[in-house]
Amino acid sequence: MDNEMRALNTMAQDIAQVARGMGLDFYPVNFEIVPAEALYTFGAYGMPVRFTHWSFGKAFYRMKLQYDLNLSRIYELVINTNPAYAFLLEGNRLIQNKLVIGHVYAHVDFFKNNHYFSRTPKDMVERMSAHADRIHAYEIRYGRDKVEQVMDAVLAIQEHVDYRSHIGPVQESDNQPKFIVRDKEERHSCQGNACTGKCPGNSASQSKGSRQKTRQNSISSPYEDLWEDLLDDECESPSQQEFEDLLLYIIKFAPGLEEWQKDIVSIVREESLYFYPQIETKIINEGWATFWHAKIMRELDLTDAESLEFAVMHSQVVQPSRLGLNPYYLGVKIWDYLAKEKTIDELFELRETENDLSFIRNHLSKKLVEDLNLFNFRKVGAHWQVTENEWEKVRDNLVKQLVNGGHPRIVVLEGDYEGKGGLYLKHCHEGTDLDIVYLEKTLTLVQSLWGKSVALETIVDGKKYIYESSNRIVSRRLAGKTQGNDET
Amino acid sequence: MADDIIVNRDDWTLHRKGHLDQTRHKEKVEEVIKQQMGDLIVDESIILTDGKKSTKIPMRSLEEFRFRYDFNKQNHTGQGTKKMSPGDILGRDQGKGKGKGGAGSGAGEEPGQDIYEAEVTYEDLANILFEELKLPNLDDKKRPLIAHDRPEFNDVRKKGLMANVDKKRTLLESIKRQAFSRKQDKDAKLKISPEDLRFKTWETRPNFETNAVILAMMDTSGSMGQFEKYISRTFFFWMVRFLRLKYENVEMRFLAHHTEAKEVTEEEFFTRGESGGTRCSSVYRYALDLIEREYPPAHYNIYPVHFTDGDNIGSDNTRALTLMKNLVEVSQIVGYGEILRTHYSSTLMSTLKRISDPKLRLVTIRDRNEVYDALKTVFS
Numbered sequence: 001m002d003n004e005m006r007a008l009n010t011m012a013q014d015i016a017q018v019a020r021g022m023g024l025d026f027y028p029v030n031f032e033i034v035p036a037e038a039l040y041t042f043g044a045y046g047m048p049v050r051f052t053h054w055s056f057g058k059a060f061y062r063m064k065l066q067y068d069l070n071l072s073r074i075y076e077l078v079i080n081t082n083p084a085y086a087f088l089l090e091g092n093r094l095i096q097n098k099l100v101i102g103h104v105y106a107h108v109d110f111f112k113n114n115h116y117f118s119r120t121p122k123d124m125v126e127r128m129s130a131h132a133d134r135i136h137a138y139e140i141r142y143g144r145d146k147v148e149q150v151m152d153a154v155l156a157i158q159e160h161v162d163y164r165s166h167i168g169p170v171q172e173s174d175n176q177p178k179f180i181v182r183d184k185e186e187r188h189s190c191q192g193n194a195c196t197g198k199c200p201g202n203s204a205s206q207s208k209g210s211r212q213k214t215r216q217n218s219i220s221s222p223y224e225d226l227w228e229d230l231l232d233d234e235c236e237s238p239s240q241q242e243f244e245d246l247l248l249y250i251i252k253f254a255p256g257l258e259e260w261q262k263d264i265v266s267i268v269r270e271e272s273l274y275f276y277p278q279i280e281t282k283i284i285n286e287g288w289a290t291f292w293h294a295k296i297m298r299e300l301d302l303t304d305a306e307s308l309e310f311a312v313m314h315s316q317v318v319q320p321s322r323l324g325l326n327p328y329y330l331g332v333k334i335w336d337y338l339a340k341e342k343t344i345d346e347l348f349e350l351r352e353t354e355n356d357l358s359f360i361r362n363h364l365s366k367k368l369v370e371d372l373n374l375f376n377f378r379k380v381g382a383h384w385q386v387t388e389n390e391w392e393k394v395r396d397n398l399v400k401q402l403v404n405g406g407h408p409r410i411v412v413l414e415g416d417y418e419g420k421g422g423l424y425l426k427h428c429h430e431g432t433d434l435d436i437v438y439l440e441k442t443l444t445l446v447q448s449l450w451g452k453s454v455a456l457e458t459i460v461d462g463k464k465y466i467y468e469s470s471n472r473i474v475s476r477r478l479a480g481k482t483q484g485n486d487e488t
Numbered sequence: 489m490a491d492d493i494i495v496n497r498d499d500w501t502l503h504r505k506g507h508l509d510q511t512r513h514k515e516k517v518e519e520v521i522k523q524q525m526g527d528l529i530v531d532e533s534i535i536l537t538d539g540k541k542s543t544k545i546p547m548r549s550l551e552e553f554r555f556r557y558d559f560n561k562q563n564h565t566g567q568g569t570k571k572m573s574p575g576d577i578l579g580r581d582q583g584k585g586k587g588k589g590g591a592g593s594g595a596g597e598e599p600g601q602d603i604y605e606a607e608v609t610y611e612d613l614a615n616i617l618f619e620e621l622k623l624p625n626l627d628d629k630k631r632p633l634i635a636h637d638r639p640e641f642n643d644v645r646k647k648g649l650m651a652n653v654d655k656k657r658t659l660l661e662s663i664k665r666q667a668f669s670r671k672q673d674k675d676a677k678l679k680i681s682p683e684d685l686r687f688k689t690w691e692t693r694p695n696f697e698t699n700a701v702i703l704a705m706m707d708t709s710g711s712m713g714q715f716e717k718y719i720s721r722t723f724f725f726w727m728v729r730f731l732r733l734k735y736e737n738v739e740m741r742f743l744a745h746h747t748e749a750k751e752v753t754e755e756e757f758f759t760r761g762e763s764g765g766t767r768c769s770s771v772y773r774y775a776l777d778l779i780e781r782e783y784p785p786a787h788y789n790i791y792p793v794h795f796t797d798g799d800n801i802g803s804d805n806t807r808a809l810t811l812m813k814n815l816v817e818v819s820q821i822v823g824y825g826e827i828l829r830t831h832y833s834s835t836l837m838s839t840l841k842r843i844s845d846p847k848l849r850l851v852t853i854r855d856r857n858e859v860y861d862a863l864k865t866v867f868s
Contacts, residue, residue, distance in 0.1 A: 012493050012495050028493065029494075031493070031496065032497065033497040034498075035500055040506065044506060045506075049505075052505075056506070057510035058509075064506070320569075372567055373567055373568040374568075375567075375572040378563045378564060384579050386576040389572055389573060394565055397565050401562075407555065427555070432558065432562050434555060434556065435556050438551075
């Protein structure tokens with residue numbers, strides 16, 4: 001170990017002591033100094049080792065280009081595992097690393113204590129590396145193109161997992177998909193605009209019966225249960241008509257999918273469930289880490305030059321971006337504000353219980369909205385126009401964008417549509433229409449997984465439409481009419 | 489000291505994963521380019537600037553599709569540097585990706601903008617295009633009549649012309665000799681004696697140049713318009729560049745004809761229009777004479793390509809057929825292209841179909857993006 005590494009090591013230990021002294025509670029951390037190439041690779045893949053897909057290459061290229069052009073820079077990357085892995089950019093200066101190390105400890109504290117992370121596997125590095133091996137084996141066996149086809153399709157719907165039933169310390173099952181066949185009269189419970197995700201039939205509340213049944217199977221790992229006994233478990237709720245977990249439904253019921261293809265779907269599903277909590281705690285977690293690195297730095301003995309450099313770097317991190325919202329900035333502002341009126345214990349409690357959605361809903365105050373000059377805007381004609389600046393409307397609009405991780409909610413209504421084995425999906429419209437080009441393309445991708453035709457019900461400009469993809473051709477018709485396509 | 493904090497540094501030079509997948513992404517981009525090849529190779533910005541400009545193509549197919557909200561219909565939240573009031577204009581939609589869907593831009597650094605606009609240079613296009621083309625009947629043995637010899641200096645001898653003295657080797661010999669003799673003291677000047685001299689010598693070798701000539705023939709009768717000329721120009725543009733890959737020298741001669749044929753400059757060939765009827769045999773006759781005079785088939789790879797709208801004088805067809813047969817015999821490939829806006833095939837085309845020699849490649853172009861297929865038909 002050379003001198004620089006020794007110094008860094010001592011520094012990391014010292015800062016850990018300071019941070020723990022201030023109350024942060026984090027897993028052991030393995031810091032790894034890596035060159036920009038490696039750091040940006042991990043940033044693009046989200047993990048040091050992950051399966052191969054061109055979309056990661058595209059992301060890597062973009063991030064790397066930004067770095068090469070000096071447009072943006074990642075200083076660190078933290079992996080939510082135990083022990084946690086933190087990657088520091090080679091060439092960070094000592095003072096930069098001081099700040100970054102403090103930032104890392106706060107992230108790991110958040111991962112360890114926040115409720116939404118309680119069920120993420122702590123050995124995800126190894127799991128994802130095993131996934132990568134498995135997928136590589138499929139590539140050898142079935143050819144890269146075939147694997148890529150499946151992957152393209154699965155990645156397009158990777159967000160549509162039932163992450164809500166994967167929250168909390170409970171050692172219980174996911175709710176079970178049941179092959180759904182509807183009678184016409186029985187049709188679904190949530191209608192158009194009224195659906196808020198709370199409609200009866202919503203899976204999370206329906207599966208209590210099955211949960212109780214499986215509780216005694218005391219499961220050691222929160223995911224192992226998924227693939228064995230629970231998949232075969234019978235769901236007892238007859239009224240259950242919607243199923244949230246599209247990927248699980250496909251694994252279970254897709255008529256034409258081979259085992260290895262199902263395995264790919266399940267791999268993506270597992271990784272998606274792992275990443276979901278990070279997506280829904282971006283603002284609060286970045287804010288928390290930024291809040292703490294500033295706090296820790298004030299505890300350290302810095303020289304004047306270091307203090308100045310720290311101030312410059314910190315202000316870069318929390319720079320408000322033009323019109324967009326910098327999560328670091330918004331997050332740290334709320335935490336700063338909360339720190340003024342709450343005790344440190346109360347702050348620690350908030351970091352356990354809140355995610356972005358609740359954090360904004362509960363703590364974005366009138367004063368903050370006004371101080372930060374927040375406003376709502378939308379497209380009016382050819383212009384982007386400010387529409388509202390009342391604090392409650394701003395807050396509610398932010399909340400709305402955070403619902404479901406910012407993704408539209410798509411549920412399975414039926415697995416034997418029109419008696420021809422079609423998959424019938426429904427977009428629970430919550431006020432915003434879908435991007436139609438994307439909808440059509442995604443639908444053909446889902447169809448390639450499902451094998452038979454796939455339909456999706458949604459609302460466009462106030463009218464209910466059914467989009468259907470069969471044989472890779474998408475047609476559209478007004479719902480209610482049973483015959484005749486009005487457009488293709 | 490806490491022992492659960494570890495700082496480590498490994499060698500990451502072999503970590504190439506990002507690059508590998510980036511390569512795959514690039515391949516996908518190329519696949520898209522290939523699909524659009526027909527449109528791209530007739531792009532004016534490439535043909536009319538002689539390949540100096542690049543062309544931009546939006547690549548929707550490389551987007552990562554998912555169910556997502558319509559960005560343009562969404563209510564967004566932003567942050568300003570000052571207080572903003574309802575009605576303030578933030579920006580204009582830049583209209584990128586206009587038409588269906590449209591990736592919203594406008595308000596600056598908004599997410600969801602995923603148009604991947606690839607810049608395709610002439611080289612990129614050429615590489616992808618030429619990968620698919622090949623040169624049938626390639627004959628490397630053909631040489632020009634006077635295969636001029638080329639001297640090649642490849643040996644060193646003790647005797648030779650003083651003008652060819654090899655200074656470096658001579659000096660080396662001198663140093664070597666004096667080092668062996670040991671009589672000189674160290675400061676003595678280096679002397680070159682006659683036995684140190686070394687001379688470069690050469691061997692003569694015949695020069696293996698392969699030559700090709702393109703005989704660009706075009707109907708310039710009244711019925712050939714801008715479109716027809718542009719199509720043939722595009723075809724020749726790529727053809728010349730492709731042949732240059734295979735041959736050291738590619739010559740190009742331009743023959744224009746209506747009822748009579750004459751040789752013209754490149755500029756005249758593509759710009760000047762004439763009128764009158766069409767007698768294709770005239771240009772075939774002219775080409776055969778030219779070949780006989782200047783391009784003996786034993787030494788040249790000959791590529792005559794003829795573009796016309798096929799509207800030949802009926803009485804000329806038999807004559808044209810005979811001459812075409814002769815032309816096919818002496819050439820590597822003969823291209824005959826009819827640029828047609830109607831769906832009728834001309835009588836000349838059906839006459840020429842009687843020639844069964846595979847060296848004659850017949851193509852019909854009805855739309856600009858068929859140039860690509862025509863190139864593939866001729867060079868396959």
